[in-house]
Structures are given as structure tokens and as C-alpha cells.
Amino acid sequence: MNSLVYLRRMIVSQKPARVDYTVGSTTKSIYYERSGFEGTHDEVSRKLREIFESRSVEVITSSDFNPMSNKRVFAPQAIASALAGYTFNAEMRASLLSFAMRLPPLIVRLYPMQRYAFQDNSTYMKMHMMYQHNGSLRMQSFISQAENTRDEMIRLRVLMATYILGLIAPLNSTGGNSHTATREMRAHNPDGRRGKKVSILSRIISRIRGL
Amino acid sequence: MEEKQVVKLVITGPVNAGKTTMVQNLSDSQIAATDVAPSDQVAQLKSMTTVGLDFGILKIDEHLELHLFGTPGQSRFNFMWNILSKGAIGAIFLVDSTSEESLNEMRKMYDYYEEHVGLPVLVGATKQDLPGAKDVDEIAAILNLGDVMVVPVDAREKEGSKMLALTLLGNALVQASAEAGEDDFDDGDYDDLF
Numbered sequence: 259m260n261s262l263v264y265l266r267r268m269i270v271s272q273k274p275a276r277v278d279y280t281v282g283s284t285t286k287s288i289y290y291e292r293s294g295f296e297g298t299h300d301e302v303s304r305k306l307r308e309i310f311e312s313r314s315v316e317v318i319t320s321s322d323f324n325p326m327s328n329k330r331v332f333a334p335q336a337i338a339s340a341l342a343g344y345t346f347n348a349e350m351r352a353s354l355l356s357f358a359m360r361l362p363p364l365i366v367r368l369y370p371m372q373r374y375a376f377q378d379n380s381t382y383m384k385m386h387m388m389y390q391h392n393g394s395l396r397m398q399s400f401i402s403q404a405e406n407t408r409d410e411m412i413r414l415r416v417l418m419a420t421y422i423l424g425l426i427a428p429l430n431s432t433g434g435n436s437h438t439a440t441r442e443m444r445a446h447n448p449d450g451r452r453g454k455k456v457s458i459l460s461r462i463i464s465r466i467r468g469l
Numbered sequence: 470m471e472e473k474q475v476v477k478l479v480i481t482g483p484v485n486a487g488k489t490t491m492v493q494n495l496s497d498s499q500i501a502a503t504d505v506a507p508s509d510q511v512a513q514l515k516s517m518t519t520v521g522l523d524f525g526i527l528k529i530d531e532h533l534e535l536h537l538f539g540t541p542g543q544s545r546f547n548f549m550w551n552i553l554s555k556g557a558i559g560a561i562f563l564v565d566s567t568s569e570e571s572l573n574e575m576r577k578m579y580d581y582y583e584e585h586v587g588l589p590v591l592v593g594a595t596k597q598d599l600p601g602a603k604d605v606d607e608i609a610a611i612l613n614l615g616d617v618m619v620v621p622v623d624a625r626e627k628e629g630s631k632m633l634a635l636t637l638l639g640n641a642l643v644q645a646s647a648e649a650g651e652d653d654f655d656d657g658d659y660d661d662l663f
Contacts, residue, residue: 263662270647360662361662367639367642367644368618368620368639368640369616369618369640370609370616370617370619372606373609373616390632390636390639424643424647425643426643427643427646427663455645456646458474458533458558461530461533462476462527462529462533462535462558463639463642465528465529466495466527466634466638467631467635469495469527469631
């Protein structure tokens with residue numbers, strides 16, 4: 259599932275980039291800039307699906323690209339569209355399940371995906387509720403609670419969307435469930451201004467949960 | 470001796486949406502509430518309204534306090550953002566789902582906020598149980614909120630206040646976490662999933 263990792267990092271970084279990927283023996287590309295993918299709605303959806311399934315993906319960041327057109331599809335809309343009705347074979351399913359097993363406890367961001375016609379929004383809401391209820395999300399549990407094969411596929415699509423768009427992040431790296439002293443050391447590290455912000459937010463969340 | 474750190478959470482929005490109650494719900498103790506009997510059209514909505522600000526403190530641990538500010542619900546108080554936004558982690562807007570006037574006022578307040586403040590923000594739609602309440606999608610469309618979430622909330626319930634605050638903080642946390650990891654983008658090491 260390297261393609262998901264690459265897409266996520268590219269979208270989160272918000273830097274202009276070109277994704278090169280291989281389908282069969284052909285190498286294709288898609289440009290990303292200003293938070294959107296270059297191309298028409300249909301082109302972007304098709305290419306993203308190809309990227310999901312490609313075994314060879316590379317992201318090149320540069321500000322010197324010359325995109326072919328001015329058409330852009332905003333990343334959440336592009337991902338929602340690519341995942342609409344997206345089905346996968348047993349191999350892809352196994353890869354996604356294996357990917358889910360590797361994920362640490364997570365925090366989940368609530369984002370208005372329904373405004374981008376994300377068809378699996380209600381399952382995303384369930385995921386967020388599970389996170390709110392427990393204070394962290396175990397993706398393994400979320401997937402294993404699927405009621406049937408169709409529901410499992412929907413949950414895996416929600417995993418893909420939230421991961422790629424940066425709507426989930428590891429709880430551990432934020433210090434959310436680490437020892438207080440460790441969190442305080444992180445908070446006081448002069449190099450880690452962002453880490454400090456993360457630590458502060460984590461501590462406030464823990465406190466409010468306990469109210 | 471280590472200094473105590475203070476961060477702010479601002480709870481704002483049009484009048485009569487539940488801001489004072491939310492500050493109370495999230496504070497260890499409410500330090501100040503500057504409620505008076507209103508002299509303008511607000512008198513038709515409620516007997517007391519906030520003219521200064523509500524202020525409460527939630528002690529997080531020995532070194533950290535969250536200061537909660539409930540700001541007056543009229544756009545003429547927008548200037549207060551200059552002071553309140555310093556050291557703030559985000560803002561919660563509460564809006565009365567049943568009131569056109571509340572939504573109009575909210576639009577003015579949010580325009581100012583978007584242009585001048587830009588902290589993580591979440592909108593809580595209160596009074597969803599009352600007849601004539603607009604649903605959250607309608608409210609988001611009327612207010613033209615872009616990517617800002619509108620969440621239904623019963624501001625009278627402590628759990629509702631907690632849920633709203635936790636949603637805002639969770640969103641801010643994912644964003645901060647992503648920004649913290651962003652510097653690693655070009656290191657060529659993709660073993661780590663994040």
C-alpha cells in the first residue's frame with residue numbers, strides 16, 4: 259500500500275508535485291498543486307484508481323512543473339470520487355487489511371466529506387464516533403466490526419479516504435497516551451514547537467474527556 | 470520553578486445560542502460572568518445577556534491551564550478577537566438553528582473571523598430539537614462555511630459541550646500532527662506510515 263503512503267504525504271505537504279506510476283508496462287503521471295489534482299473529474303478519478311492499484315509509484319516535488327491545463331479537482335472531492343463505488347479484488351483486500359493491521363492507535367479528524375459527495379460518509383461518522391467514545395481508534399477493531407463483506411469494503415474505503423487525506427493520525431506520536439514525564443519532555447523540547455502544540459492539545463483532550 | 474502555561478479556547482457566536490452555558494460546562498469554576506438585562510432587541514430573546522465576557526478556567530495539569538472565553542454575541546464586539554486570539558487554540562461558534570437573525574449575525578461574525586483570525590474552528594448548531602430548526606447541511610450552506618464542520622449540539626448538556634470541544638481539539642490535533650510530520654516529506658523514508 260505504498261501508493262496510499264505517497265498520496266497522503268503529498269496531500270498533507272500541500273507542495274506542488276507530480277505522481278509517476280506504472281500500469282502494466284506504461285508509466286503515467288498526474289500533477290498536484292494548489293490542493294488539487296490536474297485534470298477533469300473523470301480523468302482524475304480514473305488515474306487515482308490506477309494509482310491505488312499500481313505497484314510502482316513515485317512522487318516528485320518541484321515548483322517547476324508545467325501542467326497541461328488549469329482544471330483542478332480539489333483533493334477531498336477527487337478522493338471521494340475515486341472511491342465512489344470502488345471495489346477491489348482479494349489481493350487488494352488482503353493488502354488493505356494488512357495495512358490496517360499495521361496502523362497504531364489513531365486520532366480522527368472530523369471533516370465535512372459529505373460536501374464532497376463522499377458516499378461512505380455515514381461510516382466515516384461511525385468511525386469518528388468510535389474515536390470520540392474511546393479516545394482513540396483501533397483501525398483493526400473498526401474493520402473487524404464490519405457486519406458483512408459489503409460493510410467491510412465500505413470500511414476499507416473509509417480507511418483509504420481518511421488516511422490519504424490526513425484525517426487520521428497516530429495517537430502515540432502526539433504523546434496522547436504516553437507517560438506524563440515523556441510528554442512534558444516533548445513539550446519542553448526547544449526544537450519541537452509543533453510537537454509542543456501537539457502535546458498541549460493531547461493533554462487538554464485527556465482532561466476534557468475526564469470531565 | 471517552571472512557569473504555568475495558559476492556552477485559550479474561545480466560545481462565540483450570535484446572542485442566545487448557549488455560549489455562557491458551554492463555558493460553565495467546561496470550566497472547573499466560572500470566574501466571571503458579565504450578564505446584564507439587555508436594553509436592545511436582545512430583551513425579546515432572553516432576560517440576561519453577556520456584555521463583557523464569560524470566563525472560566527479548566528486546570529489541565531500542574532503546568533497547564535485552559536482559559537475559556539465566552540464572548541458577546543454581537544458582531545460589534547468583533548474587535549475583541551485581536552486580544553482573544555493570542556495564545557488561543559481554536560474557536561467554537563454556537564448558532565441558534567431556529568433563528569434567521571442568529572444565522573445572519575453569525576455570517577457577519579464568521580466573515581470577520583475568517584479574514585482576521587483563522588484559528589481552527591467548529592460550528593455547533595444548537596436548538597436542533599425545536600420546531601423550525603434548520604439541519605446542519607442547510608446551516609453550512611447558508612453560512613458558506615467551506616470546510617468548517619457544523620455539528621448538532623445540545624449546549625445545555627455537559628456531554629454535548631464536551632463532544633464539541635473534543636471534536637475541535639481532535640481536528641486541531643490531527644492538523645498539528647500532520648504539520649509536525651510534514652518536514653519529513655522529502656527524506657525518502659517511507660517505512661513509516663506517517
